[in-house]
Amino acid sequence: MSTISTSYEKRAFSSVMPFLCRLGISTWIGILVVVLLISAAIFALFLAPYDPAEQDIFKQLMPPSSENWFGTDNFGRDIFSRLLWGARYSLTIGLLAIAAATIIGSLIGMLAGYLGGRTDIICMQIMDVVLAFPSLILGLALVALMGATLTNIIIAIAFTAIPAFARIARAAVLTQRDREYVQAGRSMGFSGPRILFRHILPAILPEVMVMTSLWMATAVRTEASLAFIGLGLAPPTPTWGGMVREGFDNILNAFHLALFPSLAILLLVLAFNLIGDGLRDAIDPRLKDAS
Incomplete structure (x- = not known):
């Protein structure tokens, strides 16, 4: 009995990671970019040449130079240093919010798909109600109600993402629950x-x-959008969206204030999209061939 059980468990686990061998070069580029940005955020204390909150009225709106690589803002703060420290907050919010949404949403979807019946109907109807609201609008409303703190922003973004994970997990469970290895497991008690x-x-x-x-x-993107409209972390805490908002007021005479944080957001979003597309193609190569 134990030998049969082990064989079915190996069969189930064998489908987890083989697709990684089929990842394309663009996917690995995306992974490299994300790893580099996370590393820069972790070691910001050592990499940042200046204190991100240090002000110097004699260096206001300075263009990029050898002393300040990305220039300075309207308070004389070093933009490069603020970008590194801002990565900490932006990545922390994104990682923790999506980690929570992945765990909670996947659990809801798995239970709904496996149990079926009334449980499935109730769970999916609740998820459909949440999905009826655009994620940015719903996140904005939640942050406005709870307050713009780090924890509340994470909760708001996670809440908007939970239905998407619930639906994808439910659909995947529905395709698996009647497979032979699942039926065999049930027959073995x-x-x-x-x-x-x-x-x-x-x-x-x-x-x-x-x-x-x-x-x-x-x-x-959601965190940057919330910070841009004033619902992000309170100044002088550096966040990429907040830096874009601060630079927007000086877009005509100091465009570099908004340029570099915008490029950072673009680079990170592009990297995650490359990873997602690569993983999708690795799971089902027919999607890649069709495109």
Whole structure:
């Protein structure tokens, strides 16, 4: 009995990672960019040449130079240093929000798909109600109600992403729950949680990973948008969206204030999209051939 059980578990887990071998060069470029940006955020304390909050009235709106690589803002603060420290907040918000949404949303979708019946109907109707609101508008309303703190911004972004993960997990579970290895597990007396988390979860994990990478880009954009309209972390805390907003007021005479944080947001969003597209193509190469 244990030998048969082990063989079915190996079959379920064998579908988790093989697609990584089929990742294209663009996907690895995206992974490299994300790793570099995360590393820069982690080591910002050592990489930043200046204190991000240090003001110098004699260096206001200075253009890029050898002393200040990306120039200075209207308070004389070094933009390069603020970008590095801003990456900490922007990436922390995005990573924690999507991690929470992935776990909660996938759990809801897996339970709804596996149990079916009334549980499935209730869960999906609730998710449909949340999906009826645009993610940015819903996030804006939640932050405005709860207050613009780090924790509240993470909760708001996570809440807007949960339905997407619930739906993708439910759809994946529906395609797996009647497979032979699941039926075999039931016939051997495996419990529902064991089948769901040790057999079905590894099989649907690649699809969830694709959704996670794509929604990371959405989370970064949402955080930047909230900061741009004044619902981000309070100054002088540096965030990329807040830096774009500060630079917008001086766009005509000091365009570099908004240029560099905008490029940082663009680079990170593009990297996550490259990763998501590459993972999607690796899961189903027919999608790549069709395109």
